[in-house]
Amino acid sequence: MMIKPELAKKMIEQVRNEFAASLQYLATAIYFEQESMDNTATFFYAQAAEENEHGMKLLRYVVETGGTAELLAIPAPVAKIKSAEDAFQTSLKWELEVTGQINALMDMAKQQNDYLAENFLKWFVDEQLEEVTTMEKFLNLVRKMGDKNIYMLEQLIKGA
Ligand code: FEO
Numbered sequence: 231m232m233i234k235p236e237l238a239k240k241m242i243e244q245v246r247n248e249f250a251a252s253l254q255y256l257a258t259a260i261y262f263e264q265e266s267m268d269n270t271a272t273f274f275y276a277q278a279a280e281e282n283e284h285g286m287k288l289l290r291y292v293v294e295t296g297g298t299a300e301l302l303a304i305p306a307p308v309a310k311i312k313s314a315e316d317a318f319q320t321s322l323k324w325e326l327e328v329t330g331q332i333n334a335l336m337d338m339a340k341q342q343n344d345y346l347a348e349n350f351l352k353w354f355v356d357e358q359l360e361e362v363t364t365m366e367k368f369l370n371l372v373r374k375m376g377d378k379n380i381y382m383l384e385q386l387i388k389g390a
Contacts, residue, residue: 237338237347238297241288244331246302248285251324252278257307258317269384270314277321284354291350314380318369325365329358364390 233241259274292299311317332354339347368387375382 233292233295233297233347234342234344235298237335237342237344238292238295238299240335240338241292241297242299242302244335245285245289245292245299246304247328247331248281248288249304250307251328252281252285253304254307254324255281255321258311258321261311261317262314265314267314267381267384269388273387273390274317284357287353291347295346313377314372314383315369318365318372322362322365322369325358325362329362332358 255274255278259271259278262268262274263271289299289301311320332351336348336351336355339351368383368390371386372380372383
């Protein structure tokens with residue numbers, strides 16, 4: 231079954247967005263590692279790996295459904311992380327943006343009556359709920375802790 235060119239193009243843009251998110255999370259992980267917050271760094275390294283998987287999943291879908299898959303340049307991480315609160319605030323913002331992008335893909339799949347794409351994208355819709363919720367939770371906790379108690383985060387984020 232052939233994917234429609236317009237949807238393939240949008241999905242390839244999303245591949246770029248997911249890889250860009252991966253770089254953003256890598257930059258965030260490095261920030262925490264340099265702050266000697268190794269558990270928080272591990273959390274963000276894992277997020278970076280997940281975003282990479284998301285990008286690959288979308289890319290594989292486009293290729294397998296016969297779409298054109300010309301890869302786009304990946305922008306460098308935009309934000310210089312200034313604090314733990316900044317890191318989680320920025321991460322939440324990215325996740326909300328990605329949620330909007332996934333919803334737009336879903337809208338297009340529905341308009342095209344592309345049931346296969348709808349079914350495929352459903353996984354991403356669910357994944358976004360989980361990622362937004364996680365980032366909201368940690369942003370909330372970080373705000374409650376404040377700078378003075380920020381090392382408490384190391385215990386709370388372990389295994390998250
Ligand atoms: Fe792949 Fe966190 O969005």
